[in-house]
Amino acid sequence: MSQDGWRKSSRSQGANTDCVELRVAPWRKSSRSQGTANSDCVEARTAGPGFQVRDSKLGDDSPIFDLKTADFTALLQRADR
Template identity: 50%
Template sequence: MTTIGPWRKSSRSQGSGANCVELRLFGDQVQLRDSKLGTGSPTLTVSAAEFSSLKNLIQAP
């Protein structure tokens, strides 16, 4: 059975909530989607290692 977590977005996103990428845990993977589209948004599913690499790349100075 795959454990699916709730959708989360950055605490740094603006109050309107319409300008952020959301993510959730999907078993041993991470799913990403566009918050503007909500449940109708296509999702990108990556491994935890791929997500970690992406996060490190985005946060690099």
């Protein structure tokens, strides 16, 4: 799956390439993790009514965790300490 852009169903391969595509929100990384030796952190994106988070070191191989908005807000508040 692409980090951002459009995602097409795996069933649209071969002769039947017409299908509906889904827009995927891009992953966002904290601005605090840019340009440093330790630039690996959690990435997040909006997903439906909540958010998804993953480990930036693993990229597309990272497990993705779905969080409700309240849980994501609590995570951000806890990480800010």
